[in-house]
Amino acid sequence: MTDVILAGEPEARPRAQTEPEGGETPAFDVIELLFFAYRDFVRDPDEALDAYGFGRAHHRVLHFVDRNPGLRVTELLDILKITKQSLGRVLRELVDKGFVTQREGAADRRQRLLFVTERGDRLVKELHRLQTRRISRALGQCSAAERDAVRRFLFEIIDPQERAQVAELTGVEPPPARR
Amino acid sequence: MTDVILAGEPEARPRAQTEPEGGETPAFDVIELLFFAYRDFVRDPDEALDAYGFGRAHHRVLHFVDRNPGLRVTELLDILKITKQSLGRVLRELVDKGFVTQREGAADRRQRLLFVTERGDRLVKELHRLQTRRISRALGQCSAAERDAVRRFLFEIIDPQERAQVAELTGVEPPPARR
């Protein structure tokens, strides 16, 4: 099934053939671009977080708490799509080290509403700076219309049943109805 | 520093203020869209791989070996940016279960050139189908020019020193020179 090989010349190795169309043409380029882009997109923050003994999981919590002050734990679980136990460890570390605080809900005293501290705010701002630098560089090559297209593309990659939540969180346009 | 709170009404919780511009405006929307888009982008394949006892790491190896038949182990390590030990386990499992084969290099007999088997080919095609379905749905909303803008954006997110390699692998345009 694998046809031409040319084992001896790695430089001249041919790209695998696009197979004779059983269905849709595979979007190899976009699949790979998303992999490489995401890999590098999280690299800067990952390195910065290392200095605090934190990882990517801490970054996510910091980010969403910062963006949604007073977030409830249940809401955060629903955003991150991880289990309570996974979040537990990460959240405890952030609270212990003084990057996040918890406050009892005024209306419902079972709730532990989440807020970033002054210290957490400084860290999250630095992480935003790093990621924004990369994004601005990339969007800087685009017209306003193209920037919207990029946002629309990313939004459409998301599962349909999640889009309402994401639209709410990001402020990106809610779906204009579609097939 | 944290100002308005309104703890009692989670529905009415305000978005955190965009701070008074120390530098660039943080690209909160794109940061979050990339997170959610990637989370869902890898979900379908992850579920499909489960049936084989494989994970995301196996997917990546299968993908790049499929796309680049005769790939050398060293090249694969450089693409994935992981260590030899990490790759080792995953690759051994793929070989043991008959999804990938290794062939001695003709010119350099130290090399173990990698190929997907018939079986590996079937699996990787199924994974491509799942991811392509999602991508086509998203790109379907775009004009040809906008699709190029999306590819360009993703390409520009990648670290500059990695772009030549990615351009080579994906066939996406090599950088047209830029600041």
Add this chain to the structure above:
DNA sequence: AAATTACGTCAGTCATGTTGACTTAATTCG
């Protein structure tokens, strides 16, 4: 002949996720 390269492997560790079971306190529902 010596140095380097390609590949593999052993052993231990860490970060982040998972299940399943259970507790406590507070709220809601019948």
Add this chain to the structure above:
DNA sequence: CGAATTAAGTCAACATGACTGACGTAATTT
């Protein structure tokens, strides 16, 4: 009011995919 449910936390065990460091072997290059 009492029972059921909800919000949050916790214990224990485990899986995956990464890491470091140290070695070994065969083949190639210098």
